[in-house]
Amino acid sequence: MIQDKKRHSSKKAAMKSLRQSARLKVLLVEDDPDDVRLIQEMLREDAHTLIDLECASHLTKGLEKLDNGGIDVVLLDLNLPDGCGLDNVIKVQEKAEHLPIIVLTGLDDEEMRNRAVFKGAQDFLIKGEIDAKTLPRAIHHSIERKRVEESFRASESRFRKVTERNADAILVVDRRKIIRFANPAAEILFGMKKEELLGQPFQYGLRKTETAEIKIDHCNGDPAFAEMRVVDFEWEGEAAYLVSLRDITERMRMEEALKASEEKLKIILENVNDVIFQVSPEGVLQYVNPAVEKVYGYKPKELVGKGFRKITPSAEMPKVMRALKNVLSGKGIKNFEVDQINDHGKPVTMEVNAVPIRREGKIVTVQGVMRNITERKQAEQALRDSLEKLRRLDELKSNFLSSVSHELRTPIAIMREGVSLCLDGIAGNITDTQQELLTHSLESIDRLAHLISDLLDVSNIESGQFRLKRSSLDVCEMAHEVMNRYRSEAREKSIAFVEELPKKPVKLFADKDKISQIFKNLISNAVRFTNSGGKISIGVVENKDVVECRVTDTGIGIAEKNLPSLFSKFEQFGRTDGPGYRGTGLGLTIAKGLVEKHGGKIWVESEQNQGTTFWFTLEKVLFPKILITYNDKTVIQQMKRILSEDNYRFVEAFDEESAVRIAKKEPISLIVLDLTLLNMNGYEIISRLKQDVRTEHVPILISSGYDVDEERLGKVDSERVIPIIRKPLQPDELRNKVKKLMMGD
Amino acid sequence: MHPTYRGEKKMAEKKRILIVEDEIEFAKMVGLRLRSAGYQVALAGDTQIGTRKLMEEDWDLLVLDLMMPGGGGFALLDAVQKDPLKAQIPVIILTGKTVDEGVRLKAETYNVSDIIMKPYESKVFIEKIKTLVPN
Numbered sequence: 016m017i018q019d020k021k022r023h024s025s026k027k028a029a030m031k032s033l034r035q036s037a038r039l040k041v042l043l044v045e046d047d048p049d050d051v052r053l054i055q056e057m058l059r060e061d062a063h064t065l066i067d068l069e070c071a072s073h074l075t076k077g078l079e080k081l082d083n084g085g086i087d088v089v090l091l092d093l094n095l096p097d098g099c100g101l102d103n104v105i106k107v108q109e110k111a112e113h114l115p116i117i118v119l120t121g122l123d124d125e126e127m128r129n130r131a132v133f134k135g136a137q138d139f140l141i142k143g144e145i146d147a148k149t150l151p152r153a154i155h156h157s158i159e160r161k162r163v164e165e166s167f168r169a170s171e172s173r174f175r176k177v178t179e180r181n182a183d184a185i186l187v188v189d190r191r192k193i194i195r196f197a198n199p200a201a202e203i204l205f206g207m208k209k210e211e212l213l214g215q216p217f218q219y220g221l222r223k224t225e226t227a228e229i230k231i232d233h234c235n236g237d238p239a240f241a242e243m244r245v246v247d248f249e250w251e252g253e254a255a256y257l258v259s260l261r262d263i264t265e266r267m268r269m270e271e272a273l274k275a276s277e278e279k280l281k282i283i284l285e286n287v288n289d290v291i292f293q294v295s296p297e298g299v300l301q302y303v304n305p306a307v308e309k310v311y312g313y314k315p316k317e318l319v320g321k322g323f324r325k326i327t328p329s330a331e332m333p334k335v336m337r338a339l340k341n342v343l344s345g346k347g348i349k350n351f352e353v354d355q356i357n358d359h360g361k362p363v364t365m366e367v368n369a370v371p372i373r374r375e376g377k378i379v380t381v382q383g384v385m386r387n388i389t390e391r392k393q394a395e396q397a398l399r400d401s402l403e404k405l406r407r408l409d410e411l412k413s414n415f416l417s418s419v420s421h422e423l424r425t426p427i428a429i430m431r432e433g434v435s436l437c438l439d440g441i442a443g444n445i446t447d448t449q450q451e452l453l454t455h456s457l458e459s460i461d462r463l464a465h466l467i468s469d470l471l472d473v474s475n476i477e478s479g480q481f482r483l484k485r486s487s488l489d490v491c492e493m494a495h496e497v498m499n500r501y502r503s504e505a506r507e508k509s510i511a512f513v514e515e516l517p518k519k520p521v522k523l524f525a526d527k528d529k530i531s532q533i534f535k536n537l538i539s540n541a542v543r544f545t546n547s548g549g550k551i552s553i554g555v556v557e558n559k560d561v562v563e564c565r566v567t568d569t570g571i572g573i574a575e576k577n578l579p580s581l582f583s584k585f586e587q588f589g590r591t592d593g594p595g596y597r598g599t600g601l602g603l604t605i606a607k608g609l610v611e612k613h614g615g616k617i618w619v620e621s622e623q624n625q626g627t628t629f630w631f632t633l634e635k636v637l638f639p640k641i642l643i644t645y646n647d648k649t650v651i652q653q654m655k656r657i658l659s660e661d662n663y664r665f666v667e668a669f670d671e672e673s674a675v676r677i678a679k680k681e682p683i684s685l686i687v688l689d690l691t692l693l694n695m696n697g698y699e700i701i702s703r704l705k706q707d708v709r710t711e712h713v714p715i716l717i718s719s720g721y722d723v724d725e726e727r728l729g730k731v732d733s734e735r736v737i738p739i740i741r742k743p744l745q746p747d748e749l750r751n752k753v754k755k756l757m758m759g760d
Numbered sequence: 761m762h763p764t765y766r767g768e769k770k771m772a773e774k775k776r777i778l779i780v781e782d783e784i785e786f787a788k789m790v791g792l793r794l795r796s797a798g799y800q801v802a803l804a805g806d807t808q809i810g811t812r813k814l815m816e817e818d819w820d821l822l823v824l825d826l827m828m829p830g831g832g833g834f835a836l837l838d839a840v841q842k843d844p845l846k847a848q849i850p851v852i853i854l855t856g857k858t859v860d861e862g863v864r865l866k867a868e869t870y871n872v873s874d875i876i877m878k879p880y881e882s883k884v885f886i887e888k889i890k891t892l893v894p895n
Binding site for chain 2: 417418421423424428429432435436442464471484528754755
């Protein structure tokens with residue numbers, strides 16, 4: 016009883032709150048009071064509707080009420096005192112676009128009704144045909160429809176947001192293939208504005224399960240390419256298609272370019288003469304170009320998938336495997352020479368350059384180029400052989416002349432000493448007659464010795480085989496020295512000696528003995544042909560390319576008719592100059608030969624009874640360049656300091672590659688090498704230099720602080736000709752060894 | 761009679777010169793010249809004999825020809841370098857070979873005091889010897 020009552024009241028309260036939340040507020044904008052009353056009654060009759068009515072007689076008032084909010088639906092009369100027709104609908108929409116509008120019209124206003132609905136009104140009610148059932152229903156339905164519309168619009172707006180910024184072109188195409196929506200990316204892809212796209216038929220086939228590639232022609236230029244995907248979609252309540260298009264124009268263009276460059280590459284690979292290959296890290300051939308057939312006789316397919324064994328002689332395999340290891344360790348190989356065999360078993364020599372190719376940090380393949388240098392090597396060997404022949408011939412000639420010299424001098428020495436011993440009384444006392452005879456004999460023997468010496472000199476010069484033994488010398492010092500030798504003789508004849516020499520030394524890289532001999536020949540001639548009271552002067556001048564020397568005397572001069580043949584053999588004149596002055600006539604010939612061997616010229620100015628001047632020039636040859644490959648800068652400095660005394664030029668290298676490169680490129684006269692320090696494989700350097708025709712004869716001097724590995728050295732220098740100089744560096748020893756190596760022997 | 765000290769006796773001994781030269785007649789003449797200048801002289805006719813004699817006995821000077829059978833003068837000097845004492849003995853090269861910068865440089869490696877070409881001026885030769893090995 017009491018409990019039942021409670022239950023009943025709570026139920027009632029629940030119902031009440033439910034009802035209250037379901038109450039709708041309707042705004043009626045209607046100026047006709049009769050219509051207003053009618054509607055009010057209709058709404059009251061329906062107990063379930065729970066509709067509250069707000070009224071406004073004018074549009075402006077209605078708009079004001081809308082401002083206050085809380086309205087759920089607007090019943091709008093299209094004939095109001097302050098507004099009519101569509102305007103009313105528009106104004107209300109402007110105020111509250113989210114509210115459903117039901118327009119109230121007269122019977123005859125069919126067009127108006129339709130236009131209103133078209134404008135966005137949810138429904139229309141004809142004023143004579145409204146009843147208590149239709150009105151609430153219309154109200155509820157319009158609210159529902161509005162809600163659905165709004166939710167469409169919301170989802171559409173979400174859709175738009177997503178598609179607006181999307182890089183892919185997105186179109187919505189309806190079942191009739193009309194474009195209903197296009198995002199900005201689509202505008203770009205098609206080259207058309209959204210307005211131009213909407214409403215147009217979509218021209219491409221729509222297949223839902225595949226990704227298709229379509230070509231879009233642009234009116235203003237190159238076509239675009241896109242990748243298309245189609246899925247089912249809903250658009251404004253209808254079934255439609257969502258078409259997403261990814262612009263692959265750039266990709267297509269790159270693919271085209273790639274294909275074109277691959278074509279180019281293919282042409283190059285197929286036509287080039289060098290063998291281009293790719294080998295796996297395990298040493299299996301992955302690719303080789305058609306040129307391989309030209310070199311090896313095998314077609315590419317016969318070699319791909321195999322190792323090197325087919326084309327490499329077994330003796331060379333370790334070398335090849337080592338080279339492969341080098342490449343795999345990241346170093347790559349450069350100008351690596353290897354012997355191979357072709358399909359007929361004939362040897363070919365290849366020069367290989369290869370590098371490792373990495374992908375994601377790992378070496379995946381070795382790529383390289385091989386050049387057939389068989390012919391080049393053969394030419395080099397032929398050159399070497401002929402050089403060797405020439406050298407041997409030279410040596411034979413040299414030995415011959417050397418032997419002849421020795422053979423001639425020995426009996427003369429014996430004759431001379433025999434006579435001399437007798438003359439000096441060592442073999443016993445001699446009579447006056449014997450003395451006279453022996454004295455003449457001695458003089459003759461000396462003449463003979465002189466003649467033989469000169470003949471040997473001329474023979475040497477003329478045979479062409481004689482090589483200058485150049486070293487660093489001071490021309491002034493040489494001239495002075497020779498003058499000194501004749502000073503006492505000059506004094507005896509009361510001839511004045513004058514030296515007009517520059518204060519600074521005039522350094523020249525030339526043959527000391529030969530320069531000395533030139534001066535000797537000229538000065539001795541001057542002394543011989545100048546009478547008592549005369550003057551002999553020497554001069555040296557350093558010019559840009561030559562050193563010019565002069566020997567002037569105030570002697571008897573040379574007759575003009577004798578001048579042309581002065582330097583040729585056996586032209587003797589003025590023999591009436593007393594005993595002991597028996598010249599051979601070859602002195603000037605020899606001087607000329609020696610001057611010319613030094614790249615110079617010799618000429619004479621003379622006037623009888625006035626005097627004679629001999630001029631000669633000596634070419635300023637570049638001092639030799641020494642390549643020092645040493646890791647320690649202080650040692651290099653020390654060596655340079657010591658060797659600068661001899662005016663050498665220097666170039667330095669700090670590693671194997673640059674040492675070999677410099678030696679091959681520049682004219683190097685000597686290489687000083689350290690065998691054992693880091694980054695330098697001295698033994699390898701020697702080996703590589705020996706292999707190249709350009710560098711195999713450059714003398715090498717090893718300077719090593721550590722012990723030399725005799726075995727390794729023996730491998731690269733089988734004849735053990737390379738001298739070794741130990742540390743600490745002895746200046747004289749170093750200079751001496753360098754001089755000797757420069758002279759070559 | 762005064763006792764003669766070993767020192768004095770040593771000083772009274774003549775200096776010993778070894779001539780290594782394959783031309784016998786010439787060697788004899790040089791020997792004659794040196795003996796008349798007060799030296800004790802021995803002769804060797806080729807590289808091997810010369811080397812052996814040099815190593816086996818004591819010498820104050822070596823007069824050496826270059827072109828000889830058995831390797832020649834430089835080969836003898838190479839063989840002698842092994843013994844530091846023998847390498848110290850002064851050497852005069854007396855040769856018919858043309859002496860140029862190359863020969864001179866090579867000789868610098870050894871204890872060569874002078875290089876004289878044949879035929880030689882005997883007075884100059886004797887002067888040089890007297891300076892090197894005073895008697």
